[in-house]
Amino acid sequence: MLGTFILMFCISGIIASTKLTGGDALLEYALTAGLTIVVLIFSIGSISGAHVNPAVTIAIAAFGYFPWSRVPLYILAQILGSVLATLMGEFVYGINSDVMETQPSQGSQSAFMVELLATFIVVFVVAAVTQQSQTVGQLSGLVIGMAIRLAVLISGPVSGGSLNPARSLGPAIVSRNFDNIWLYLTAPVLGAVLGALMYKFLRLQGQPCLATSSPDSDMLSHSLAFGRS
Numbered sequence: 001m002l003g004t005f006i007l008m009f010c011i012s013g014i015i016a017s018t019k020l021t022g023g024d025a026l027l028e029y030a031l032t033a034g035l036t037i038v039v040l041i042f043s044i045g046s047i048s049g050a051h052v053n054p055a056v057t058i059a060i061a062a063f064g065y066f067p068w069s070r071v072p073l074y075i076l077a078q079i080l081g082s083v084l085a086t087l088m089g090e091f092v093y094g095i096n097s098d099v100m101e102t103q104p105s106q107g108s109q110s111a112f113m114v115e116l117l118a119t120f121i122v123v124f125v126v127a128a129v130t131q132q133s134q135t136v137g138q139l140s141g142l143v144i145g146m147a148i149r150l151a152v153l154i155s156g157p158v159s160g161g162s163l164n165p166a167r168s169l170g171p172a173i174v175s176r177n178f179d180n181i182w183l184y185l186t187a188p189v190l191g192a193v194l195g196a197l198m199y200k201f202l203r204l205q206g207q208p209c210l211a212t213s214s215p216d217s218d219m220l221s222h223s224l225a226f227g228r229s
Contacts, residue, residue: 005088006040007040011029011089011167012088015099026157029161037148038141052078059123083173090174097171101168115183120191121150122144148163159183
């Protein structure tokens with residue numbers, strides 16, 4: 001819950017800032033999302049895995065790195081963190097919850113595909129970094145943050161750059177506006193599972209060419225962490 005709260009509060013802060021200063025909202029939003037994830041990975045990754053995203057939690061569980069019995073509780077905590085951060089953003093920055101919502105700007109089908117593909121990219125990168133943890137080392141958090149920033153930049157103009165069901169559902173609950181929420185609940189989950197599956201497939205196909213590092217399930221839990229709370 002704490003991780004998702006921090007992520008969403010930072011997002012509310014940058015949204016308020018860009019409205020006040022007239023800055024480039026997409027660039028600042030992408031940078032904020034990426035930097036916040038880096039900070040969370042290094043600060044609470046070893047404690048809770050830095051879960052801030054239900055899509056990643058589900059992907060981790062689907063591949064046996066996280067118990068399914070804990071998934072509902074984690075997702076509930078992530079959503080609660082998002083709701084509380086949205087309310088706090090309203091109180092501190094005086095912004096309406098509707099400006100925190102994510103809505104498609106070029107149709108729901110385009111938004112669904114870009115959310116799926118952007119989340120696919122992030123989780124694929126996370127899985128790759130995880131498997132090479134001995135060579136990438138402490139740079140893993142930075143690489144993941146850069147991947148998230150890139151994913152937000154390419155998805156933002158079409159879908160708002162959510163990639164995270166909790167990120168979209170929290171503001172929707174507060175504003176009681178659930179238009180198009182289905183695509184933000186389904187596309188990132190599907191993209192996360194497919195991203196992990198694709199890396200696993202390619203890794204099996206190219207096993208002899210891989211670095212000597214062995215899978216690190218703890219690292220996978222932290223760094224697939226673009227989503228834990």
